[in-house]
Amino acid sequence: MTLTRRAFTAAALAGTGALATIPAAQAAPAKKGGGTKDRIEEILAGMSIEQKIGQLFVAVGYGSRADQAHASNTATTGVATIADIVRTHHVGGLIYFVWSENLQSIEQIATLSNDAQDAALESGGIPLVISADEERGVVYRLPAPATPLPGQMALGATGSKAHARKAGEVVGLEMRAAGLHQSFSPVADVNVEAQNPVIGVRSLGADAQAVAELVAMQIRGQQGANCSAAAKHFPGHGDTATDSHYGLPIIDHTREEIDTLDLPPFVAAIEEGVDAIMTAHIVVPALDDSGRPATLSHPILTGLLREELGYEGVIVTDSLAMEGVRTMFGDDRVPVEAILAGADQMLMPPDLVVAIGGVRDAVASGEITEERLDESVRRILAQKQRRGLFDQVHVDAAGAESTIGTAKSVKTARAIAEDSITVITAERGALPVRKGSRVLVTGVGTAAKIDAAVAELNALGFQATGLVGATAAQAATAAADHDAALVFTSSSGFVTPAAESAVVKAVAGTGTPVVHASLRNPYDVVHVGPVAASLAAYGNADASLRAIAGVLAGTVKARGTLPVPVPHADGTGEAYPIGHGLG
Template identity: 50%
Template sequence: MQHRAPTPSRRTLLTVTAAAAAAAVTGFAAPFAHAEGGDRMLRRLIDRMSLEEKVGQLFVMRVYGHSATAPDQADIDANLAEIGVRTAAELVERYHVGGIIYFSWAHNTRAPQQIAELSNGIQRAALARPVPVPVLISTDQEHGIVCRVGEPATLLPGAMALGAGGSRADARTAARIAGGELAAVGIRQNYAPVADVNVNPANPVIGVRSFGSDPHAVAGLVAAQVQGYQRVGVAATAKHFPGHGDTAVDSHHGLPTITHTREQWAELDAPPFRAAIEAGIDSIMTAHIVVPALDPSEDPATLSRPILTGILREHLGYDGVVVTDSLAMEGVRTKYGDERVPVLALLAGADQLLNPPKLDVAWNAVLAAVRGGELTEERLDASVLRILRLKAKSGLLRQPYVTRAGVDRVVGTAAHLDRADRIAEATTTLLHNEDGFLPLGPASHGSVLVVGADPASPSGTTGPPTTTLATALTELGFAATALSTGISPTSAKIEEAVAAATGRDVVVVGTYNLSAASPQRTLVARLVATGVPVVTIAIRNPYDVAWIAGQRATLAAYSWTDVELRAAARVLAGRVRPRGRLPVPVQSAEDPTRVLYPVGHGLSYD
């Protein structure tokens, strides 16, 4: 028989202040303050849960809407179509989910105070359940090109930019700032840092999300970020185990295969995960990749017992939470159906099941697997215990709510924004500077045309990169104008840029992921042919420099977010010296065996 304690009334839970939230669930939240050093109270909590409630604790689900109870009608419609519930509160009530993941595209992250109220609304629903356990709210706030919470929160350089800066102290500080702001709005688990070692320049999914290509340098920065996040009560998540850095296939759309031998894996891929574990990492995310040397069955790592249990748990000694990458990604769905994937992930050693495409299918499949004996309830309890330990460690069980005052006190403060600018200035990398052409001066190069790519904006941007860069240069005393030519500029757009270059002192071109067939190469060549000096800025992968010629100088910014573009503008103008050093090698486009710019390359001004 399940023994349930009395449930606080919904009215009480909706009217308590954030400061009194723990007292409102007397008998539940208060004892957890004393349980964080051991498992006794957590096991007692598990004993009070029904099987359905235990299964729910394993799931981390998306939900549409800016409010837990009153989202916009379009978001209600999306929830009904995809999940079968109207709101986040109904999701928590029906499926007993242990976690919810926020996305900007799901309209969860419009503004800091709104995010905080959404988080509080979710927790009110969670604490109204028969066994009231707070929800662990998570997101992907890697910074750089992957951000879910935008301005006015502090936006910081991404991983490869931090790799170019090379400072573990800056990496730790960036994570501490990011983590503190996430915690202030109710997000207690961040799917960062990326621990993948990007040894493949053609990697379509990792790239600048990685700190670099040197396993030991990456390991040091990963450990620093783990410390930064977890010191402010946010669970860090090292991803994507056993290492996604040498793939040529995006696991969102296919199933990549890593051909590393076990010895190569130990040398290239494992060090950052070892460092994360030694730093006390709270959670590790799996990869939807096949590594035959680690598991000859050719199951994706997410579903591989030899990888998750044999290597991660037993060989590396990790006993924290293992969270799957999104179960909606094609890489994990190519071999098994959606009803088998969550069960196989648990059998492999996972604890949290992230974002299945059809929650009812996944939830019922796990429930049936336990009832049918394929999964034992003991195995289920082991995962629930790990999840509750994480919730207890973060302080979530003691204080699930956040306050408006806390948001105002922490998020996007002047001190945080200034520190982000200083960190970014140390990351901008000067790759090429013919005859000391840079820095530019308003007197000699006052008229500047900024053209280039305009990729989809991450949350850390206020507009197209060309506009952001031109605005920053104008504020530094230049007469700068912007012309967005796009990722694939047409002949007409190239001609427009060439015409606009007439009479300019310099043209700055933002390049984005160049390749042999990229029309951006034609754009650069045509602008060089005008005789107007051209400066290029790689606004994502630094490998772009291998595909172009004739420019007077090249910078690598590693992202097109505002903080990194503003830093690049200050470097262009000579307000700060370039200090970044390449964290990856740049190879020749014609001969990949020849390195044009090695790891550690980076020029400065005399």
């Protein structure tokens, strides 16, 4: 039976009486000897068209509880609660964010996940894949005590496959403990554009083969912890100066450049058996000269990813609320075009009712066949089966926090941080700093971050004081009473913000030796002027701040090397090449 959009909405709001319900036996654990494919086909055969369409969507739901009414849910999904979203629209998954009020504490997250799963099981029998952008470093979602791991570029600076695998394992274990099953990570983009506004330290580096090796190890660790990984953003978002959240980037690589620079990490991910690959909202004329973004491109998703590279897992779009995918079609057509291109799951449509309605209309007209729906649903069900979701979806909400941020995981974070710190420049005798020195800690950073560095320096035998939010003049005045200064910058782009570089230059101008540390992109070194030493930490995790303090004290040997080249201040050439490091 095919329902019109109006009839389907009316039936859904009235309950599920007009919709098929998967028999309980089909959601039960498989019998011994039963094949996975047989089980999936049995489930698929019991699904209505509406349930199949729903499985293709990963929705945002607002609220900290599954039964919490929220105006934003009504505005974007037509129903009031997360449980209603699941029951009404039969979505295949949810994605959690802080801004949607889903992530307040570990116990709350686990309880929300359990209750959302109950809604799924009661209204159709197909469990949800619950996801988050859990890259760690600058992009993380789980609240404390989740392990504050250094990010991708810090891993790239270590060059350690063991570190990459362990980092993936920590993410996977902590996600599963909180009732989540899919991390949209690792970032597989090769960041060769210093002015890239959206990737930056989220990338492992600029060497395609090195990135490929570490991507594979992160996937091995994460999926070894029974949490789905998703390599992103296919076919490669590393060489753009446009943010696809706000515009449509064009990647002018030749096919040869794509093969050698962009694709190796995705090939490695496929060989490692990655559960999902996320698409990019970028135009790649060498692969598709129609002007369509990759997310909507049949030559890229089907021709290249499916047929040429042989990928058989789930293809998930990047957020359909991003401007980069909404420039050519309306919000009702974007998911249709993505499905026709070869995508399986539609992430975060801005209006779920409009998006599902568009797909329903395309199915009703025959533009999308039921056979095409079945292809995607099979892949989605296979992922859920692979991660054991048809056997057990509930977690111990009360006990979840005790398994997160363990001593072992914190030790892993600290080891990665210590091996990632890169000494880019250092005058003779600048490092280590003499024990007992009076050290001023200032520059960019919250009071908590400055205090963490101060505490570690004091524990290592220094007389450290912090100065938060100082102007250049204030920092210079304070530096006069100190033997050395540790000054932080944190640039999300290529050029360091003027106020941050001004603090470094003002303190250095007093004659007090300055150890500068960049807490995000490593390019700050060419913008802050002469200093006694300049370090790159690639992030501001507490483990990285402690590692910086250890380098000043000489207790940590800075083994990191640059995973990306650093251009000169005008953006040309190479001031420091890949692999540079004075440790």
